[in-house]
Amino acid sequence: MKLSTKGRYAVMAMVDLASTSHGNPVALADIAERQEISLSYLEQLFAKLRRGGLVRSVRGPGGGYLLAHASDQTRISDIILAVDEPIRATRCAPGSPVGCRANKARCLTHDLWEELGNQIHLYLSSVTLANVVSRRVLGTSGVLEGAEAPLAEPMVAAQ
Amino acid sequence: MKLSTKGRYAVMAMVDLASTSHGNPVALADIAERQEISLSYLEQLFAKLRRGGLVRSVRGPGGGYLLAHASDQTRISDIILAVDEPIRATRCAPGSPVGCRANKARCLTHDLWEELGNQIHLYLSSVTLANVVSRRVLGTSGVLEGAEAPLAEPMVAAQ
């Protein structure tokens, strides 16, 4: 899980789309103006979002983009995963963590980064576009509802 | 809270220091060799760690670096904050979030990033150097032992 401005731009744009499209396509130019992001850059982001199945496009005049799913079905983590290339969190041998054992001193931190990635993914998976639009990102207690449930299924390596 | 390889190097080096120093100074050259990090680069990182009060230095032959505090008193979050410049998670007006209200459409995501930063900081604050050295980063359940105790002091905004 990578955190860069690219992912943030994508989320900002998706929030804009979710809050302005009431079933109608929204042109990228409008989003670009409201969010102050260059149109060409947005096009690149939305190309990835489309390939990731998060938005649908309508070409021609009156066209634009639509959410592929309802805003409460679109998780923030999906958006970030769609636009950001996965990165290698450790400098271990590519592929399996076999190379780690060769130099165990270096990879004591391996589990730490992996678990941190899990934590980030867990949080961003618990927030939907609808949550952000309605400004319900977190409860007042600082604890996210529904986030306490321990992971049942093995979490995908966050990378 | 920024997450880059610089912070990871710093944590790797601090883990190395914590696990090899038994009260004696450890020379950076030794850490550099074990962790395969260039000496000069390590020097830059440790300069920041020293300014951050995380390590003490001993000059001259037989010198090196010592943890300023016990390894179970040194939190991973402190290390990363010491070496990584804070980044602005949002492109709002610097300082207060006043500028946000001018263009509220752009800053719907403000709370989201802030809370994400809190989540990351919360996790990294719950892990100490001692945890990593003893490979107890997380339990098999995915829940960290000893991490349940909520921080008493107010959490710094992660930025």
Added chain:
DNA sequence: TAAATTCCGACTGCTTTTCTCGGGTATGGC
């Protein structure tokens, strides 16, 4: 004094990120 070690600042090459440009292609309205 000589050697080991931290300390310091500037600079460089490299990679990644961010952004721009110049075109294409589909589509609806006249």
Added chain:
DNA sequence: GCCATACCCGAGAAAAGCAGTCGGAATTTA
């Protein structure tokens, strides 16, 4: 059929940050 609108695409420029280098200075031990 034209044309404006809007998505689509790839190449590359500009900027930023990372990782490393270099040369030296200060401090301490032996």
